[in-house]
Amino acid sequence: MELDALDVDLLAALRDHTRVGVLELSRTLRVARGTVQARLDRLERAGVIRGYGPEVDLAATGHGVQAFVSLEIAQGALADVAAELAAQPAVLEAYATTGSSDVLCRLAASSHEDLQEALLALNRSPAVGRSTSVVVLSVVVPPRTRPLLESGPRRAPHRAPAYRRD
Numbered sequence: 001m002e003l004d005a006l007d008v009d010l011l012a013a014l015r016d017h018t019r020v021g022v023l024e025l026s027r028t029l030r031v032a033r034g035t036v037q038a039r040l041d042r043l044e045r046a047g048v049i050r051g052y053g054p055e056v057d058l059a060a061t062g063h064g065v066q067a068f069v070s071l072e073i074a075q076g077a078l079a080d081v082a083a084e085l086a087a088q089p090a091v092l093e094a095y096a097t098t099g100s101s102d103v104l105c106r107l108a109a110s111s112h113e114d115l116q117e118a119l120l121a122l123n124r125s126p127a128v129g130r131s132t133s134v135v136v137l138s139v140v141v142p143p144r145t146r147p148l149l150e151s152g153p154r155r156a157p158h159r160a161p162a163y164r165r166d
Contacts, residue, residue: 001046005154006031010039011049012146018052063108065115066092066136069122070101077127078102084125090118101132 003011006029013020013028022040026033043049058064073081078096081103085094094105105122109115115135123131 001048003048003149003152003154006035007039007043007048008149008154010036011043011149014049014052015146018054058108062110065109065112067107067109067115067119067133068136069105069107069119069131069133070097071103071105071122071128072100072130073102074127074129081125081127084127085122088118088121090114090121107133 009029010025013025017024017028020028022036023033026036029036040049058066071081082094085091085103085105088107090107090109092106092108094103096102097104107115107118109118112135119131119133122128
């Protein structure tokens with residue numbers, strides 16, 4: 001889906017003010033409420049907006065120890081490993097990758113001991129041949145999408161004539 005300038009600014013406004021309503025978004029962006037609602041509906045239908053959940057600080061919840069783990073798995077075992085990873089509460093996300101490892105995961109735990117237990121549980125899988133973990137010391141760049149979306153060419157919206165960027 002190609003995003004225009006209004007779409008990008010709408011996504012940025014939602015990211016900056018997660019609890020804002022459609023009326024306030026329309027005032028902020030200087031477009032009709034119906035335009036904002038139509039854009040949100042279109043972005044949701046296209047899968048660009050996947051949810052409106054809160055951003056959770058893991059350290060504040062007592063899970064401040066994080067690690068990235070690369071897994072080398074048995075040939076053809078991705079579905080089995082995916083199910084095993086999904087069953088582990090410590091696994092926050094996992095991706096099939098190219099290169100020397102097959103899967104890259106991010107884990108969180110309340111302590112180094114809990115992290116070790118989670119790693120041992122991953123290694124118990126018969127499909128996992130080898131794992132390599134790297135403990136996170138600090139976040140240098142937090143997860144983000146806005147700079148990427150704003151970096152591309154941004155054509156003006158064609159359905160919102162009152163829309164003006166400052």
